[in-house]
Amino acid sequence: MTETHEATTAWRELLDTLRELDASFMTGPKAVTDDRHVADGYRMLATTLGVAFDTYLFADPSRPRWVEVNSPFRPDRRWGGDNTDALYFMCPVDPSRRYRISGNRGDSVYFSITAYNEPSPGAWSDRIVALVRDDDLDIDEDGNFSFEFGPQPDAAVLMTRDYQADPLTGRPVSWTIEALEPPDPFRHSEAETAAALRAGAAWLRTMFAILPLAVGVKNSDEHEFGHETAMAANDFAEPYQVPDANFGWSARDACYAYGSFDLAEDEALVITHRPPACRFWNLVVWNQFMAVPGVSDARSSVNGFTAAPNSDGSVTVVLSRGMTAHPNSLTTLDYPRGNLAFRWFLADQVPARPEVSLVKVTEAPTELT
The missing domain is CATH 2.60.120.1600 (Jelly Rolls)
Known part of the structure; x- marks a missing residue:
């Protein structure tokens, strides 16, 4: 059957990518040797797919929102070198836009926001383009802060870091982000969807080039x-x-x-x-x-x-x-x-x-x- 929809083609390319990625940990010189790591490999496939959907398919830099990408409390958000003491959020951004980022520091012992580039759609960052950390901010006596970010050339994604002495008892940083210009017209086009699916597939392939x-x-x-x-x-x-x-x-x-x-x-x-x-x-x-x-x-x-x-x-x-x-x-x-x-x-x-x-x-x- 001849397919006429680009989104259909991109979706099937994503399925083909998923179908092949387990070879990275099941065969060859990096094959894992115990059944728990076999299970972890498939769980990591699911985790990575979820993060890819959140950050590529459902993201809208003109209507920004923080996506929880690392958490000690969510087994589906442990990837990329996570740890039990920190919470990370990610937000794709438009380098030509201005944003206001606000929040409250809670009980954080260190927090920051880092802006990263994206060399091509779905490619992992290879350069830090901006960094704002807690001691760069004016934080009031109640722990509140607010600052503007952008326009920032080459900034494709923001990532927050919030480290706690004990995340089980400490209050995490609260984060808000808003775009300071009107949002783009709302339309989930087929071209945009196909591009997002392909970016997500590229992101998955890079992850499993690294892992295990x-x-x-x-x-x-x-x-x-x-x-x-x-x-x-x-x-x-x-x-x-x-x-x-x-x-x-x-x-x-x-x-x-x-x-x-x-x-x-x-x-x-x-x-x-x-x-x-x-x-x-x-x-x-x-x-x-x-x-x-x-x-x-x-x-x-x-x-x-x-x-x-x-x-x-x-x-x-x-x-x-x-x-x-x-x-x-x-x-x-x-x-x-x-x-x-x-x-x-x-x-x-x-x-x-x-x-x-x-x-x-x-x-x-x-x-x-």
Whole structure:
């Protein structure tokens, strides 16, 4: 049957993309090796499709709205390097328009809005074009703020970051956004819909070119996208400061260090680092899809407010497939393999590389030093 509608063609192209993407984690050199990661791969397909629909198909930069894209409370919004201490919202924008962004800081210990470019429809950002953080704003005694944004050349999307000492008890930042010029005429044309579907498909393909992350040393011919850096299993790569030109949606104010774990049931990683002076830091456990497989009744992260320090100011974390008696014990929720991520916001220097040792669980420390 000959199709005459461009939207029909684009929809079927999207279905073909979805049909093929599981090959990234089911076959080839990056194939996952345990059934939980197989399940996580399909869940990540669904998560990524949902985010793509929200940010491409249903977005209207002339009628802006914040879309929740990372949340510790929603298992369908854990992707791209999420964590249990933060909430992120995204809003596509028109670089020629003016917007007013307002809100209340709540109990945030760090919040910001970053504007990113889009090299082509659906392509991931490769450059930070603007950054507004909390200490750039006039915040009144009740925590309220308001500022104008734009026009901003090359700005395609805004992303908010709201880090909480404890998101289970803290008040999140409230965000509003309004366009300051009249909206475009309302019409969901077939051409617009086809373009949005194709942009979403491109976004999905990029995500699964990155995922799943490696555990252990990468092959020399693998990609160099995003958060993946060369590493050995049960170790961390060198920390680094995010530059303005950076693939994906990293935070310009952050330093990162990435690692991986490969643990038997009776093994643990003892991770020690000395936090620099900074606004916020945390260590989170990821599956191979850059998502925290965490639940509220387990501990899969620790931050600078919840960690118990050693007497010399360093912090030791004991990671195992279960839980141990150490005050900074973290669990992989019985995942045998996965990834780890440190982040430090507004650090006064790039942190030293975390020290890691692989031990038997029975030999892991149970007290602070």
